[in-house]
Amino acid sequence: MTINAILTDIEGTTSSIAFVKDVLFPYADRQMEAFLERHWDDPTVAAAVGEAADQAGEALDTPARAARVLRRWIAEDRKITPLKTLQGLIWRAGYEQGDYRAHLYPDSAPRLRQWHHAGLPLYVYSSGSIAAQKLFFGYSEAGDLTPLFSGFFDTTSGGKKEADSYRVIQKAIGQPAETILFLSDVEAELDAARAAGLRTVLLDRDGVIDASAHPKVSSFDQIDPTAL
Ligand SMILES: CSCCC(=O)C(=O)COP(=O)(O)O
Numbered sequence: 001m002t003i004n005a006i007l008t009d010i011e012g013t014t015s016s017i018a019f020v021k022d023v024l025f026p027y028a029d030r031q032m033e034a035f036l037e038r039h040w041d042d043p044t045v046a047a048a049v050g051e052a053a054d055q056a057g058e059a060l061d062t063p064a065r066a067a068r069v070l071r072r073w074i075a076e077d078r079k080i081t082p083l084k085t086l087q088g089l090i091w092r093a094g095y096e097q098g099d100y101r102a103h104l105y106p107d108s109a110p111r112l113r114q115w116h117h118a119g120l121p122l123y124v125y126s127s128g129s130i131a132a133q134k135l136f137f138g139y140s141e142a143g144d145l146t147p148l149f150s151g152f153f154d155t156t157s158g159g160k161k162e163a164d165s166y167r168v169i170q171k172a173i174g175q176p177a178e179t180i181l182f183l184s185d186v187e188a189e190l191d192a193a194r195a196a197g198l199r200t201v202l203l204d205r206d207g208v209i210d211a212s213a214h215p216k217v218s219s220f221d222q223i224d225p226t227a228l
């Protein structure tokens with residue numbers, strides 16, 4: 001069966017977990033309270049804080065109270081949409097000021113470019129907000145890769161371990177499920193994608209996974225969409 005589109009995860013797949021955990025998350029953690037103080041009346045920020053309050057089940061009526069909950073969620077790596085929205089807004093300044101550029105494994109950008117130039121539409125599905133994904137690939141170590149992508153999906157399509165999320169994404173991509181290849185480093189995400197009918201490949205970047213129910217590679221160089 002031909003592959004008509006590739007849907008890729010970011011953290012642990014195109015890019016290292018360490019960049020997200022050791023650079024991006026601490027940056028958002030450090031800036032959260034000051035950012036909320038500066039932007040408290042911004043409608044996007046106010047809506048995200050309101051949504052966070054609903055999910056936390058407590059009043060987040062000051063920047064300090066909101067920051068305490070949001071920073072705890074960062075430490076717990078919670079994939080909660082309002083947290084992801086606020087992280088994306090905070091990371092923008094870091095990218096624009098040149099504090100960091102997004103990490104990419106050496107094989108990621110060349111293969112993404114090759115697949116794009118071969119006419120294969122590429123999509124991203126990450127727990128990071130769509131705005132954060134565009135910043136990530138816009139300010140990557142390999143330059144601006146955003147033109148390579150035909151679309152971006154985040155937790156507003158649902159959680160990455162839920163099969164329904166992949167059904168939503170498949171409909172948006174508009175290709176038969178069995179012609180969409182999903183790339184991820186997380187077995188539970190691949191299980192959910194497979195349950196929705198997508199093809200799957202597990203990225204085992206550090207070569208530490210003994211066995212998987214999914215085809216397993218350690219590099220994008222080992223993926224040939226025409227041979228799947
Ligand atoms: C878009 S960059 C930040 C990624 C992020 O916030 C995250 O939680 C990583 O999630 P992923 O689904 O890419 O593993």
Ligand SMILES: [Mg+2]
Pocket residue numbers: 009010011012013184185186
């Ligand atoms: Mg991942």
